Amino acid sequence: MYGVKINGIGRAVPELELSNQDIAEFIDTSDEWIESRTGIKSRHISTGETTTDLAVMAAMHALKDGDIDAGSIDLVIVATVTPDSTMPSTACLVAKKAGIKNATCFDISAACSGFIYASEIAVSFIKQGNYKNALVIGAEVLSRAVDWDDRSTCVLFADGAGAAVYTRSSENKIVNILTASDGGGSDHITLPTLTRANRFNQTEMSSKYMEMNGKEVYKFATTAVPQNIQDVLNGTGYTPEDIDLFILHQANSRIMDSVAKKLEVDKERFFKNLQDYGNTSAASIPMALVDAKPYLKRGDKLILSGFGAGLTWGSMFIIWD
Numbered sequence: 160m161y162g163v164k165i166n167g168i169g170r171a172v173p174e175l176e177l178s179n180q181d182i183a184e185f186i187d188t189s190d191e192w193i194e195s196r197t198g199i200k201s202r203h204i205s206t207g208e209t210t211t212d213l214a215v216m217a218a219m220h221a222l223k224d225g226d227i228d229a230g231s232i233d234l235v236i237v238a239t240v241t242p243d244s245t246m247p248s249t250a251c252l253v254a255k256k257a258g259i260k261n262a263t264c265f266d267i268s269a270a271c272s273g274f275i276y277a278s279e280i281a282v283s284f285i286k287q288g289n290y291k292n293a294l295v296i297g298a299e300v301l302s303r304a305v306d307w308d309d310r311s312t313c314v315l316f317a318d319g320a321g322a323a324v325y326t327r328s329s330e331n332k333i334v335n336i337l338t339a340s341d342g343g344g345s346d347h348i349t350l351p352t353l354t355r356a357n358r359f360n361q362t363e364m365s366s367k368y369m370e371m372n373g374k375e376v377y378k379f380a381t382t383a384v385p386q387n388i389q390d391v392l393n394g395t396g397y398t399p400e401d402i403d404l405f406i407l408h409q410a411n412s413r414i415m416d417s418v419a420k421k422l423e424v425d426k427e428r429f430f431k432n433l434q435d436y437g438n439t440s441a442a443s444i445p446m447a448l449v450d451a452k453p454y455l456k457r458g459d460k461l462i463l464s465g466f467g468a469g470l471t472w473g474s475m476f477i478i479w480d
């Protein structure tokens with residue numbers, strides 16, 4: 160088995176920044192409601208940037224950050240629930256635009272846990288010796304998946320991309336990854352895809368937008384995430400108290416505070432940037448990692464943790480290099 164480490168990270172967001180006040184100009188909401196319930200103050204929304212555009216920009220930043228030549232990338236995985244097309248995959252489009260040739264490229268769908276799921280696949284493949292340099296990207300344009308007349312979702316979700324390059328290494332810095340799911344909760348967050356109708360079937364879908372049962376998601380996240388973090392640390396010799404920084408999926412400030420409380424860890428050790436970006440689903444963890452980087456030092460112990468539609472969840476325990 161080979162070791163693996165993160166060797167470059169990057170992020171990208173659309174140019175347009177939309178504050179809570181900006182949204183309150185066209186729907187019945189307020190800065191006070193959004194910030195007190197979620198912690199979000201602002202977000203970036205596409206005025207034309209595609210999921211692929213954002214993914215490519217984040218990937219280029221990650222390659223530059225790690226001083227890695229595009230030609231040495233042999234695996235590209237994009238986690239997204241808002242691909243520009245079902246085929247070709249976003250990963251193939253990223254490879255084309257980033258100058259990556261002959262790599263294995265595919266997309267995965269695990270909603271807000273997508274970056275952790277994709278990382279588990281990439282890290283396992285590298286550890287087995289199949290690949291040397293994997294580009295893992297979480298990228299979303301969720302602004303086209305929400306109903307902009309539905310104040311319960313459109314204030315939460317936003318657009319962005321984050322990328323990480325995982326590289327084969329003599330020292331292993333990705334200590335453990337643990338993912339899971341519960342299809343029993345599949346109704347709690349949904350986003351339909353193509354029409355169901357065909358020549359022989361006129362069934363149409365009831366909604367074409369994202370729908371969420373916020374209370375159920377809140378209950379699920381505040382139960383599954385602390386347990387998953389305990390489980391990923393199990394057998395490593397470390398406890399939550401030993402972790403320098405927790406980088407959770409940036410869905411909701413209150414979810415993070417509740418997880419901190421359940422783990423009996425100071426909530427200041429939970430990194431937050433959702434105030435500036437909202438919930439960018441699969442992109443949020445690598446985007447937060449980029450913003451947290453100035454505060455990290457070599458040897459820091461980090462937990463990255465995602466949760467979302469499926470229901471899906473997963474955590475990674477890594478040592479920062």
Ligand code: ACO
Nearest residue numbers: 188189192196271310311314373374376377410411467468
């Ligand atoms: N502005 C003003 N009022 C609003 C808004 C809004 N944007 N949205 C809802 N309301 C109103 C509702 O209409 C309701 O009014 P009513 O009582 O007159 O009917 C009232 O506020 C309370 O609505 P609730 O849905 O009960 O609000 P709640 O306190 O549960 O907060 C929230 C909603 C923030 C979504 C909360 O449930 C939550 O944080 N859930 C977790 C959701 C989440 O994080 N999802 C993402 C993770 S998974 C993923 O990323 C895919």
